[in-house]
Amino acid sequence: MTGDEIVRLAKQHTIFEWAVQGTADPVPVAHAKGVHFWTPEGKRITEQIQKVTYVTPSMVIEARARLGAKLAEIAPGDIDVFFFTNPPLCITEAELREGFGIIDASLVAAGL
Secondary structure, eight states: OHHHHHHHHHHHHHTTTTTTTTTTTOOOEEEEEETTETTTTOOOEEEEEESSSSOOOOOOHHHHHHHHHHHHHHEEEEEEEEEOOOTHHHHHHHHHHEEEESSSSSSSSOOO
């Protein structure tokens, strides 16, 4: 997938924490080595990560984009946007926010 494709799918099918939805400008990440990571197009960015299985909420990787698209494909009805969070504290925070009516209950499901 290209960086643009990863960003498009991730923005279409996932919710970004700590960002106003629709305004997030995530950085697509393909791989990392040492303190560097690269976009799918080969642009090197310096950061301290070793293996790209998760990046900050302001970045996206192919796995997130593909998972969001796959969930949209198999989810019932018109559910096609998903929220991935940092466990465990953010899960508890999301559940509390839902309990107090701060966020919609449909966003807090299956550990999301």
